[in-house]
Amino acid sequence: MSRLFPxxxxxxxxxxxxxxxxxxxxxxxxxxxRIINIPPKGARTIIINECDISPKSERRVVxxxxxxxxxxxxxxxxxxxxxLNYKRNLFVNAYAExxxxxxxxxxxxxxxxxxxxxxxxxELNEEYAHAFADxxxxxxxxxxPADTVALAEYMPIFKAAIDSxxxxxxxxxxxxxISPETARMLYNGNIYDIANLACSYRGKNPDEQLAFFTxxxxxLTNPDNAKVMIFPYHLSALGRSFPEYAxxxxxxxxxxxxxxxxxxxxxxxxDDFSNPAYxxxxxxxxxxxxxxxxxxxxxxxxxxxxxxxxxxxRVNPIDWLSRRFSGRPIYLDVSAxxxxxxxxxxxxxxxxxxxxxxxxxxxxxxxxxxxxxAWTKLAPTIHNAVQIFIPDDDMANRIMGAxxxxxxxxxxxxxxxxxxxxxxxxxxxxxALADFLKSKI
Numbered sequence: 001m002s003r004l005f006p007x008x009x010x011x012x013x014x015x016x017x018x019x020x021x022x023x024x025x026x027x028x029x030x031x032x033x034r035i036i037n038i039p040p041k042g043a044r045t046i047i048i049n050e051c052d053i054s055p056k057s058e059r060r061v062v063x064x065x066x067x068x069x070x071x072x073x074x075x076x077x078x079x080x081x082x083x084l085n086y087k088r089n090l091f092v093n094a095y096a097e098x099x100x101x102x103x104x105x106x107x108x109x110x111x112x113x114x115x116x117x118x119x120x121x122x123e124l125n126e127e128y129a130h131a132f133a134d135x136x137x138x139x140x141x142x143x144x145p146a147d148t149v150a151l152a153e154y155m156p157i158f159k160a161a162i163d164s165x166x167x168x169x170x171x172x173x174x175x176x177x178i179s180p181e182t183a184r185m186l187y188n189g190n191i192y193d194i195a196n197l198a199c200s201y202r203g204k205n206p207d208e209q210l211a212f213f214t215x216x217x218x219x220l221t222n223p224d225n226a227k228v229m230i231f232p233y234h235l236s237a238l239g240r241s242f243p244e245y246a247x248x249x250x251x252x253x254x255x256x257x258x259x260x261x262x263x264x265x266x267x268x269x270x271d272d273f274s275n276p277a278y279x280x281x282x283x284x285x286x287x288x289x290x291x292x293x294x295x296x297x298x299x300x301x302x303x304x305x306x307x308x309x310x311x312x313x314r315v316n317p318i319d320w321l322s323r324r325f326s327g328r329p330i331y332l333d334v335s336a337x338x339x340x341x342x343x344x345x346x347x348x349x350x351x352x353x354x355x356x357x358x359x360x361x362x363x364x365x366x367x368x369x370x371x372x373x374a375w376t377k378l379a380p381t382i383h384n385a386v387q388i389f390i391p392d393d394d395m396a397n398r399i400m401g402a403x404x405x406x407x408x409x410x411x412x413x414x415x416x417x418x419x420x421x422x423x424x425x426x427x428x429x430x431x432a433l434a435d436f437l438k439s440k441i
Contacts, residue, residue, distance in 0.1 A: 030101040032071040037109035045397040047085040053232035054260045054282045061401030077278040078253050081229045093132045094125045128182045138168045147200045151208040192230040199237040213238040226253050236261035293318040296398045302389040322418040329440040330362045330414035337370040339408040349428040353384035368396040
């Protein structure tokens with residue numbers, strides 16, 4: 001594990017009164033830090049992702065100030081991990097609880113980038129963040145059977161995958177003298193990281209599906225599970241098919257999350273929540289904010305239109321797309337080359353793009369946080385779509401902020417008047433997409 005221990009105490013002392021004061025009733029945290037040794041034209045934005053499962057979760061794009069520092073307060077309704085992303089290759093996972101203050105320093109001159117965490121829970125976060133980065137690849141090669149395989153066949157393979165990765169984590173924990181608290185978070189993350197590959201499991205019938213998602217290996221009522229940001233996605237998979245299951249759970253943070261992710265026709269009561277402030281945040285009335293693309297700084301983009309590739313300078317890619325195809329309805333997919341679901345949905349949607357190729361519907365794909373070489377190989381395999389590759393990381397961050405992107409792929413629609421919207425847009429692989437597009441012709 002490569003770690004960086006810079007001398008930043010003078011800097012930290014200047015802001016510590018502000019970022020170490022705890023407000024026990026405030027469901028938020030303060031994230032501050034600086035990036036040192038930024039090369040000329042190096043990235044000067046950082047993304048702070050709350051990683052809450054609710055639609056109200058915030059992903060902040062933060063500009064560094066004149067002395068390459070930042071300080072931001074973000075919501076956090078219960079204790080769990082969140083991420084800081086700098087450039088395309090540094091994703092730092094840190095743990096916080098409401099009221100905490102976290103400080104990070106990143107050395108941009110190192111390859112790979114080095115970072116150091118301090119502030120509240122400094123010892124845990126310094127250890128966990130580096131350990132998380134080291135053990136995450138352990139599950140990259142896990143393969144599970146089809147989602148319709150009988151539970152009796154599926155579950156042993158699933159548990160064997162967890163056991164195999166856990167043994168690797170055991171060795172890592174022993175070799176690096178990892179603390180028990182960090183080890184528990186790594187073990188829980190291992191279970192739910194692999195469970196995330198099984199989110200669409202159906203088995204042979206609903207009973208098998210329910211039995212899988214509630215198996216004792218998941219220990220669903222253990223509040224420690226909520227500390228790892230991947231856990232709620234398992235609850236979401238359970239709640240989509242069995243929304244009534246939330247009422248079976250004891251009142252607490254797990255049930256709060258389950259209510260938020262359940263696909264229920266009626267909202268829960270405020271009294272059902274152990275954290276009423278979380279209920280207010282998720283279900284409180286709020287005027288939807290319009291998407292504002294004016295904050296996307298003009299920059300360089302690479303466009304593939306038909307068989308032609310062109311480089312454009314000093315353009316806002318969303319504005320360029322609207323102007324270039326003015327008056328046409330545009331279905332916009334924002335993806336990343338490393339995102340498996342992105343590539344899969346684009347591949348299986350070839351037929352729908354072919355179906356609408358003689359209409360005035362335009363399909364467009366914007367590639368963010370992606371590798372140019374990977375895109376160069378992938379792009380020619382995608383037909384009937386204008387593709388825009390964003391090479392600049394700061395521009396990619398600002399696009400993510402302007403479009404309120406919480407993950408890839410994300411979908412948008414630009415109407416004939418050039419107004420962009422993200423509400424209720426069917427995904428590329430949705431059966432509702434064809435009818436949606438027909439209604440826009």
